[in-house]
Each structure stands twice: as C-alpha cells, then as structure tokens.
Amino acid sequence: MTQLRLVNNDNKLERYNLLSTGFSDFALSAELNRTAYAAAHIVVDPLRQKNPFSAESAIDWDATLAYRQYLWSMGFKVAEAMDTSQRGMGLDWPMSRELIQRSVALAKTIPGADLACGAGTDQLLDLSSLTMDDVKAAYIEQIEVVEAAGGRVILMASRALASVAKNSDDYIALYSELIQSCQNPVILHWLGEMFDPQLSGYWGSNNVEQNMQCVLTIIAENEAKIDGIKISLLEKEYEFSLRRALPKSVKMFTGDDFNYPELIEGDGEYFSHALLGIFDPIAPVAARALEQLSKGNNEGYRALMQPTIALSRKIFEAPTQYYKAGVVFLAWLNGHQQHFCMAAGIQSARSISHYCAVFRLADAAGIFRDPDLASQRMAYWLQLHGIDQ
DSSP states (O other), rough: EEEEEEOOTSSSSEEEOOOOOOOOOOSSSOOOSSSSEOOOOOOTTTTTOOTTTOOOOOHHHHHHHHHHHHHHHHHHHEEEEGGGGGTTTBBOHHHHHHHHHHHHHHHHHHHTTOEEOOOOOOTOOOTTTOOOHHHHHHHHHHHHHHHTTTTTEEHHHHHHHHHHHHHHHHHHHHHHHHHHSSSSSSEEEETTTTTOOGGGTTSSSSSSHHHHHHHHHHHHHTTEEEEEEEOOOSSHHHHHHHHHHOOSSSSSEEEOOOTTHHHHHHOOOOEEEEESTTTTTHHHHHHHHHHHHHTHHHHHHHHHHHHHHHHHHHHOOOOOOHHHHHHHHHHHTTTTTSSOOOGGGGGGSSSSOOOHHHHHHHHHHHOOOOOHHHHHHHHHHHOOOOTTO
C-alpha cells in the first residue's frame, strides 16, 4: 500500500503518497568519533497486562531485549532504564531492576555491547514526608543493584530529591557522596521540567545559570569520578554554555531532542556526545549519519540527520513527557513489536492527528525499513479509529 488517507495539519482527511523505499540492515564500517547512547523503550506484553493503567508492567522480555541487540548491532551504546523506558510513567522500580539485570547480563554475551543504567529514587512513591536520608538510601539501593549486575551508573534526576532539597548545597552534598560511592565514573543527568514537571527547581533554583553553577561545582569536586553529564533542556544555548565550562575529561552528552544534529557535529572547537531518546526510533539513519561524521563527511552527516529534526520535534512536542508514545508507535510500524500497546496506556496520550504527522515525518526522514509493512500497519490503525482506507 503506497497511498493512505491521513489526517492533515488542518484536521482534515487527505491522500498521502508514501515516499520511502526502505533499506537493508546496517553495520558500521568505521569507528565512531562520538559516544552515542540510545535510550531504549520497553515492549509490554498485552496478554499479561492485568491493569494496563497501573505502574506495574508486564514486559515482553524477548522483544524488549531484542531491541537492545538491534541498537548494539549498529554501534550504539544503550542507556538502560531511563525515562524513555517509562521510568515513573508505567515502569516501576521492581521491573526496572529486572530490566537492568537482564540487559547487563545480555550485554556480557555480545562482543562490543555496552550500556549504562539509570539509578534513581522511584521506589519512593509517597513524597509527602521524606528526608534527605530517605533519598540517599533510595539512590544507594539502586546504585548497588546496577553495580551488582556489573553495570555503570547514570545518576538520574530524582523527583524525591526535588521535593526535599532546600537549596543547591543539598544537591552538592548528596551528589558528591553518591558519586564517590560508585565503583566507576558516572554520568550525571539533568532533565528539564518539560520532560517531568515534578523536577521543577532541580539543582536548587529556577534560574538556569545558578543551576549550572551548582552542577559545575559538583563536577569540579568529583571530576575523576564523572564520565559526563547529559543535559535535556531543549535550549541549545544552555548546552553551549555548559560544555564550554566543562573540564576536558568530562563529556557533554546532549539530550536535546530538538537540536541534536548541530550539537553533535560541533562548532570546530566544542562538540557534544549523545544520550538521546530520539536515537531509539531513528537508529538506522542516525547510525549512518554518525559513521559519515566519523569519516569527516560532515555534509553527508547533515544530509542524513537534518530530515529527522522535524520528526523529533513532533515526537517531543508539548506535553513533552508523552514523547514515549511516538517512539513506541514507530517501533511497531517498523516491525520491532507486534502491537501498539504501552505501559500505563500511554499510547492514548497523543491524538490521531499527532500520529498521522509522525507517520508523514518518519516517511520523509527515511526511517521505515519496510515501507509496505509500515503502511499496512498504519492503515489498520487508522481503520481502528474510524478512518477507512
């Protein structure tokens, strides 16, 4: 099927002709000159979901782990159990713990497979009467799980910490203690409130410049134990400013799903590595682009990456925390899972017109491996929502 009836930007039906021709599997032919983490989604098992709107997920482990293998096969590292996998939005700590343990165990069996795992405080469900000691104990519990499995730690932003910390000094003291307790250098995680409204005021202030000074103090005091920092504020100027101020030993990992091509390419003096949710759905195109960048073909890199920007900005549009729905929708269209069901029913968080726009932009970005399958599944989905083809 090469033609579909889609909802357009004016919320009217129109005929759309598919552009994609598909592509074969991809394997790197050159070592990448950027560290690229793809934050990977989970696949639920709808046959075992008892309450699809709860925080307790029934996971399809075969499909979930197969997707990690797919990302590793193209040269990506995996950022495991992050917000892309619905931490705090359908994936609870017991399931996150099992996900971490299974993924690390699988990585050990695959040459070259690499990952880092999110450690946070999401086992703390009631935030009303917490203390700093409660937050520290929760972080330590999760750090110990990651390290016992043999994984490296990404220190995730914590809703619990945001609720109890009084000022930047509280963040500096706790983060320094946690960083020094870890066996290996960690990645810090600065997630803006557009991704999670409960993180408002993180680092002790609503002023980004003040928060940047808090982060830089933590890094300066613990430089040898920090691999890098991921920043997700969707404003490239903030990332420009922070990466210029970082010590040379500390990597900047862009988490900016609006401006990542420019930030990864760099300005000739500074560049960013990447830890991105958008790498999950655009992996084949992004891998090819990153390979061209490593070969010095910046023009080829831009030609591949630029068409993905509009897609990413659509997937991550406000309310941004529901971006996971677009990620999983594309995984289903591309044949990586047999359904479009998500933990906590998040697939219902976006509109029909949103998904139609995602389909068109994904087609324009060339991410459909099998355009016939993608269009057939899109047609089924549209018919389910009353749009006959």
